Amino acid sequence: MHEINAEELLLKKGVKPTPQRVVITEYLLSTHSHPTADEILDEVKNALPVSLSRATVYNTLKTLVEAGVIQEVVTEPGRSRYDANVSDHHHFVDTKTGAVFDIPAEVITPVKATLDERYKIDGYKVVFFGTRQD
Amino acid sequence: MHEINAEELLLKKGVKPTPQRVVITEYLLSTHSHPTADEILDEVKNALPVSLSRATVYNTLKTLVEAGVIQEVVTEPGRSRYDANVSDHHHFVDTKTGAVFDIPAEVITPVKATLDERYKIDGYKVVFFGTRQD
DNA sequence: CTCTGTAATTAGACTAAGTCTAAACTTGTA
DNA sequence: TACAAGTTTAGACTTAGTCTAATTACAGAG
Ligand SMILES: [Mn+2]
Ligand SMILES: [Mn+2]
Ligand SMILES: [Zn+2]
Ligand SMILES: [Zn+2]
Secondary structure, eight states: OOOOOHHHHHHHTTOOOOHHHHHHHHHHHHOOSOOBHHHHHHHHHHHSSSOOOHHHHHHHHHHHHHHTSSEEEOOSTTOOEEESOOSSEEEEEETTTOOEEEEEGGGBOOOOBOOOTTEEEEEEEEEEEEEEOO | OOOOOHHHHHHHTTOOOOHHHHHHHHHHHHOOSOOBHHHHHHHHHHHSSSOOOHHHHHHHHHHHHHHTSSEEEOOSTTOOEEESOOSSEEEEEETTTOOEEEEEGGGBOOOOBOOOTTEEEEEEEEEEEEEEOO
8 A cells, every 4th residue: 555645646637736735735635524725724834834825725725626636525505625535425414513424436326317308417416414423 | 276375384384474584485485596695685675665684684594494494505615595495305506507406306216325333314415417408 | 057937825905605783673462 | 552572674794715916936948
């Protein structure tokens, strides 16, 4: 097993690996918490030597989403969350704590919709709601 | 077939049918467009004799959601949509136009997830993305 | 090695969605 | 008619996100 390297990943996806982009990507690769932009800003700014502005966090998240390095996840009104897991998967929201967990596509039954021919489905997202122990 | 009456519906759900609540409910019952709070405000304020403030729109939407008269629908970052269809259903987002369509629960295969026993699923929502003709 | 153009970062102004507050209005009941 | 409780209101406020204009970083050319 080899570590995922943020810088290599950015290069592979055609994104110039600036220090700010690298630390944001490293942070997202290191967590499964689906953090918001504000959480990313707090975490990366306080923990790392590089300077980081709010505008750069938003610019970087947009750049990373467009390059396919991360994905935006919307589970609740008001703010987006970000996820370095770009494999085909869905989400589980613990309605007590707000925590968001990954649900691999393989562990759910594929969703088939019988819609009239006007609809052309490109994809779908499933969000589960419930509670999780621990 | 008998018309759905907003005032009766509110009474049945235990919500005092004030003029503002009635017109907002009538508007939501009359459309399938899944409008945002701002769209509701514009539409109801311009088309109806009753006065209506922004705070009342938000207050009323919260009241109606809590009473089960309507549901909040989150399909995109940034704003919520509201839906007088409270039957068990899912949504289809036309990624070209942004329009949101209802998908009855019966026309999709039920989603079964095989998760470890820590997860207790209370429900799920499916959002389809694609395009729709017309 | 320096020059120079382009891309990236920045602070902070700005916007848009939503919340809150305190005062005024409405309504059901006594 | 008087009151209390509930509702509506304008507008201040908050928060997430965008935009702008200035600065900084840096790769390639000379
Ligand atoms: Mn913060
Ligand atoms: Mn408007
Ligand atoms: Zn995820
Ligand atoms: Zn709907």
